[in-house]
Amino acid sequence: xxxxxxxxxxxxxxxxxxxxxxxxxxxxxxxxxxxxxxxxxxxxxxxxxxxxxxxxxxxxxxxxxxx
Amino acid sequence: xxxxxxxxxxxxxxxxxxxxxxxxxxxxxxxxxxxxxxxxxxxxxxxxxxxxxxxxxxxxxxxxxxxxxxxxxxxxxxxxxxxxxxxxxxxxxxxxxxxxxxxxxxxxxxxxxxxxxxxxxxxxxxxxxxxxxxxxxxxxxxxxxxxxxxxxxxxxxxxxxxxxxxxxxxxxxxxxxxxxxxxxxxxxxxxxxxxxxxxxxxxxxxxxxxxxxxxxxxxxxxxxxxxxxxxxxxxxxxxxxxxxxxxxxxxxxxxxxxxxxxxxxxxxxxxxxxxxxxxxxxxxxxxxxxxxxxxxxxxxxxxxxxxxxxxxxxxxxxxxxxxxxxxxxxxxxxxxxxxxxxxxxxxxxxxxxxxxxxxxxxxxx
Numbered sequence: 001x002x003x004x005x006x007x008x009x010x011x012x013x014x015x016x017x018x019x020x021x022x023x024x025x026x027x028x029x030x031x032x033x034x035x036x037x038x039x040x041x042x043x044x045x046x047x048x049x050x051x052x053x054x055x056x057x058x059x060x061x062x063x064x065x066x067x
Numbered sequence: 068x069x070x071x072x073x074x075x076x077x078x079x080x081x082x083x084x085x086x087x088x089x090x091x092x093x094x095x096x097x098x099x100x101x102x103x104x105x106x107x108x109x110x111x112x113x114x115x116x117x118x119x120x121x122x123x124x125x126x127x128x129x130x131x132x133x134x135x136x137x138x139x140x141x142x143x144x145x146x147x148x149x150x151x152x153x154x155x156x157x158x159x160x161x162x163x164x165x166x167x168x169x170x171x172x173x174x175x176x177x178x179x180x181x182x183x184x185x186x187x188x189x190x191x192x193x194x195x196x197x198x199x200x201x202x203x204x205x206x207x208x209x210x211x212x213x214x215x216x217x218x219x220x221x222x223x224x225x226x227x228x229x230x231x232x233x234x235x236x237x238x239x240x241x242x243x244x245x246x247x248x249x250x251x252x253x254x255x256x257x258x259x260x261x262x263x264x265x266x267x268x269x270x271x272x273x274x275x276x277x278x279x280x281x282x283x284x285x286x287x288x289x290x291x292x293x294x295x296x297x298x299x300x301x302x303x304x305x306x307x308x309x310x311x312x313x314x315x316x317x318x319x320x321x322x323x324x325x326x327x328x329x330x331x332x333x334x335x336x337x338x339x340x341x342x343x344x345x346x347x348x349x350x351x352x353x354x355x356x357x358x359x360x361x362x363x364x365x366x367x368x369x370x371x372x373x374x375x376x377x378x379x380x381x382x383x384x385x386x387x388x389x390x391x392x393x394x395x396x397x398x399x400x401x402x403x404x405x406x407x408x409x410x411x412x413x414x415x416x417x418x419x420x421x422x423x424x425x426x427x428x429x430x431x432x
Contacts, residue, residue: 008332
């Protein structure tokens with residue numbers, strides 16, 4: 001339980017931080033005309049957001065199935 | 068059971084549910100309000116709606132009160148009534164001093180006290196208290212503190228070189244999600260306790276069989292009570308958790324809530340339920356201490372820890388005393404009726420004066 005909690009708690013914050021980095025750096029790169037970098041950062045943001053969203057869905061599932 | 072006693076137990080359970088809601092509002096909204104992720108009224112409004120929805124979502128209703136902590140076969144409606152009074156009293160006292168404390172532990176304490184006075188030491192299962200109250204109370208804040216501390220250190224490392232604007236906006240958005248998860252989780256968990264109490268009272272009174280489903284009016288009333296309590300908002304505790312333990316930035320607010328939600332749900336998944344209040348308090352301290360140890364007001368943290376230690380014995384003392392008074396007046400409807408009337412008069416006198424003076428019921432000051 002301790003390791004699960006540790007991993008989940010840290011992972012959620014790291015994932016959302018990656019969403020913010022990807023989003024912010026992507027916007028910067030787009031403004032500066034670095035298309036490839038902008039795409040790569042946007043990809044990072046989307047991927048991290050997808051995993052974060054999956055974690056939220058998992059959290060709701062755990063809530064609904066607790067005994 | 069007499070119908071009068073049944074309805075007194077139902078009303079007292081709903082009153083406890085209401086105090087549970089307003090006492091625990093802070094768990095979900097304090098960090099969001101203090102980092103300005105949401106305006107206060109919007110935050111408590113969303114929390115209230117999600118608590119209401121959560122009460123309908125959970126598939127399991129707690130079928131027993133203080134299961135494994137007191138001898139279930141010794142529990143009577145008068146014991147439950149006195150236990151609820153103990154829990155309500157402790158919720159109100161800790162709210163008055165702005166201290167976050169576990170409503171579940173208060174309920175367990177109240178029932179232990181009343182069961183002890185009613186049936187003696189044999190009514191209380193010491194092993195259950197250690198396993199279900201003391202060990203989780205020790206693990207929850209420490210684990211949350213460590214997880215939130217690690218989480219915020221990594222978050223600062225990842226976003227540290229970005230301009231503050233997007234970071235602040237991003238984490239504020241994230242807090243809406245994490246705060247909502249907290250509220251939903253609270254509704255699925257805490258409203259069930261009240262439903263369980265009312266369900267048991269109805270079974271004991273012969274209105275329902277043990278195998279029956281929980282009636283819709285029970286679910287609706289428990290959901291409404293906890294949602295109303297949440298919307299009224301225990302602002303003193305919100306202030307303590309949002310601004311007095313640490314001055315937090317949105318990243319810390321998100322780390323505390325995100326790590327807290329993850330700890331609660333991971334533990335719940337592993338069959339080891341933890342107190343939401345203990346977890347979020349520990350997480351807030353962890354998010355603050357990781358930035359700078361002196362950022363946490365350790366004196367206040369000590370007061371909160373004292374409140375946690377006192378929760379069980381204090382609620383037990385009030386529960387036991389209430390049961391003694393109820394038994395003294397009369398074991399049937401007279402006892403609960405007189406005690407309820409006296410408490411209503413005391414509450415009206417206390418809070419009525421506040422309302423007449425034009426001061427909001429739960430606002431600071």
